[in-house]
Amino acid sequence: MKQMIVAAIAMLATSAAFAQEAATTATETVVANSDKGMVAIAAALAIAISVLGGALAQGKTAATALDGIARNPAASGKLLIPMILGLALIESLVIYALIIALKLS
Template sequence: MKKVALTMLVLMFACLIFAPTAMAEEAAEGAVSGVNFTYVWVACAFGIAIAAFGGALGQGRSVSSAMEGIARNPNASGKIQTAMIIGLALIESLVIYALVVVLILLFK
């Protein structure tokens, strides 16, 4: 667990390093040069990778916990399944929001 947390911390730090360069605007011409656009691509790749990793990890833990709860108390399976599906939808919406942000950055 510590390795995962450390890896996530390093990736978030890398995104913070690249973000100012990726969001910088050209003052004179307004066109995006090749170097700055490369940073945008790198920042977008890191952003969507972190979102997908976090979403998959969250969904996996959610389903695992729900299945354990159903195994312990089969009578509560309906309530547990409903709460799990709502949670999965919210987790997936965060990943979709990250995708929208990445697409906005790429096609800006």
């Protein structure tokens, strides 16, 4: 009796294993196609978030520098170079995100 139960379990387990393999190969095609769409969405979100962050940072930098110059016009020479350097570094981060997004897609 125990042998029949073990044989029945073995038969059911192997048929389930073969059915799972067939289902996996069918879904692999769908997953491969949907991965391209997910990568495109990730690239678009990376660009959108980096541009938003870069624009906010550049606006804050320029506003702070202009506020400092308005309070002390003699400090304009000391504020101009660090401000331009900061703006260039912020813009380089946005360009780096663009390159990463282009590599993804």
